[in-house]
Amino acid sequence: MASDTSTNVTTPTADAPNLLDAFPDKRQALEEYLDSLPLARAAGRKKGFLIQSLHRAQAIFGYLPEEVQVLVAKKLELHLSEVYGVISFYSFFTDKPVGKHKINVCTGTACFVRGADIILQEFARQLKISEGETSEDGMFSLGGLRCVGACSLAPVVMVNEDVEGNVEPPMVKKIIRRCMQEGE
């Protein structure tokens, strides 16, 4: 029989870098934002500020690691699990680091019919990552998303904030190359 299986005794951790400690300015920005919320007047309804707080936190840090979730949960007096529940529900939020360039292939009906799955596969093949993953060098994240309202241009790929329409497999390489050049 295993003895004490619980591994959560407090010990100084050296493994994963804590984003809040690594970027005190970002931490301060998030704390200032959370302190600016009219929480005192919203006693019992603090939950209502959760989504906007997560939006701001993700804008500041790029993603929502556990330490950031803990900070938000403490300020809004929520259980950490509730915060995680919301993050995992909305595809916009992510608790994993995202790449410098975000490639999102629309897999809505129109794009799908026009071969979005092939485009997605092509990106996955060339970037050597699967949907929902980030490349090891931190340059690219690949994801799927639902309709962006540009069905006439199907299949559509969102490259960071831009819409790329009528994408065909040969264009994938060009898109990746363009992003790399921008990065330089």
Next chain:
Amino acid sequence: MNNTFTQIHTVKFQQPLHADVETNHNPAFEVRFEADGEIPVPQVVIWLGSGEEQHVVQGEQIRKGINNTYVATVPANLIPIGDHMLQVQGCRKLDLATAIEPDWVKTSKPLNIDTPSLTTQQLLARRFGKGPVRPTEAKPIPAMVRVTVNGQQVVVEPETTILEVTRQLGIRIPTLCHFKLDSFNVEHRMGSCRVCVVEVEDRHNLLPACCTPVVDGMKIKTNSLRAINARRTMLDLILSDHPKECLTCEANQSCELQNLAHEFGLHKVLYEGEQSTYAIDLANEAIVRNLDKCIMCRRCETACNEIQTVGILSGVRRGFEAVVAPTGEKSLADTKCVFCGQCVAACPVGALSANNRTYDVWTALNNPRKKVIVQTAPAVRAAFHEAFDKPAGSCSTGKLVSALRNLGFDHVFDTDFAADLTIMEEATEFIARLNKNENLPILTSCCPGWVKFFEHQFPELMYMPSTAKSPQQMFGAIAKSYYANKIGVNPEDLVVVSVMPCLAKKYEASRSEFAPGGIRDVDIVISTRELASMCKEAGIMYDSLPESDFDNPLGESSGAGVIFAASGGVLEAALRSASEWLTGETLANVDFEAVRGLSGIREATVTIGDTQVKAAVASGLGNARRLLEKIKAGDASYHAIEIMACPGGCINGGGQPFIHGDTRILEKRRAAIYAEDAHKPIRKSHENEYIKKLYEEFLGEPGSEKAHQLLHTHFQKRDNL
């Protein structure tokens, strides 16, 4: 206009009325009305839908008949399906007739027959809830609400749910996600499973009974074919993503989904397709999560987050991938879960279950080289028999002992003995702190769920809990030292099995500080439910079991040990001994009624000699948190506090036979425990002869060095994520 009044009718249009140009068919219906005298400009107004649009019929469309009767022909091509209101100026008697297609129009009762003085605006306000804003008055006492259920009229409080009304009437509506604990004022009404839908007259959709409050005049039908078919479809859909392995499921025969499938006579799996699959989480000693079986009722979330405020579980992800999981979808072992097992007690299916150790017990019992002894916790005797379909309300102590002996345990002992020992140490510690007036209040620490809770969530108060081990661990420590030595058995060859009402006890026994030299003080912990299943497996017939007594020396106990099972019991037991030690006098009445009960937090002031001892009792970790926050904020101060993780104490432990939300069972278990205490010849721990002997022969005196070494423990700060 004559001095007649306006009449308003609600009219329900059941079909669209369209003019058909090709056939020159222009449907219409007639409104016949009668006035007191001649109406100069007769007019019929139809208020559409919510009253924003109106359609006026006048002039040629209204014909005058004899004796001041009028017939208005309402061209219907502009009027959509739905509820509309018909207002006829100056009419006394209204007769609606459908001139062409009788099925099109249905009328309901007029609103204003007996209130001629109301203005049209007021009538509109009545119908649509609009109108001139009245000055705010003191909130009136809400009027009672009249509803009809299956033709039966009943008057109920406003805001009562349909489910509650039907339960009052003795009508059963099946439920699955709904969960209500009356004694603790907890109701989980997500309305997510839709198994409780009912039909309500004039409502287009079926409504979930568990979360729909009744309104005046509601006509409810609970058993219409439409409702029953919808429930059946919901069950079919739930089953489509639920494993059909009932035969080998932990929840077999106690599963609420299985019961419903049986009640609905579902004999075929209608929808087959992809099923969600997850890795089984069995990385901890206490609780197994098998989320393939999760039906997303989210009852466990209410148990964990609202009742216990531990905050581990939450619905994560969405759609087909949605599931209940801890943050980051970690294993429970890596969270601040306290393993109280209230989520297991709340789970209607087998998604959450106890980490079953019966096989280990069988193995030990059949190992000829091992001496196997067993201890049974106080609360087990109050519920064990329920697993054999016996009613709650008595203790099955004698039969429980026989059953354990039949299973083959070498000696059958009682955790109540160790509970008396806990009191010896804890009351001594309490008196020492009270005399020095330091480190007060003393908090009880026999509940491992509560211990882990404060280690995570209140590390700054870690000086408060008594350092005395729990009865389970004291029993183990004494068994592997004093008793092993006494019977001449090597501690490594002595197997200590615990039968507990609790899942956290499984975790407690696995804590490293309770395995000195790598030998665990308590080797195997099984729950009351697991013991019952072993008995059934062994063919033990409950009814034919004789009554028998525990073995000695670790089987004798006082009534004080028995009441550890109920919330308030540990404190009462400690007060019985502490007050006699402090005053040197015999207590006239050992019953401290003020600390007894199922309510979440109780306070009492007890006079001991010339000291007023302020005591508090909390059960349920949410209540414990509220009490501790008050102490931290300086809003309350006490000398002694008892805390139990499960609401009501160990009688409601996560390892007990399921109560399926019926808290009356807990009241009965509680009564049984106090009755057992009252019938004990010895009611105070320090009067237990075998306890006295243990100190004389082995430990010295309470609080001695040896007692500290064997019977006391320490706590450690843990992450609060």
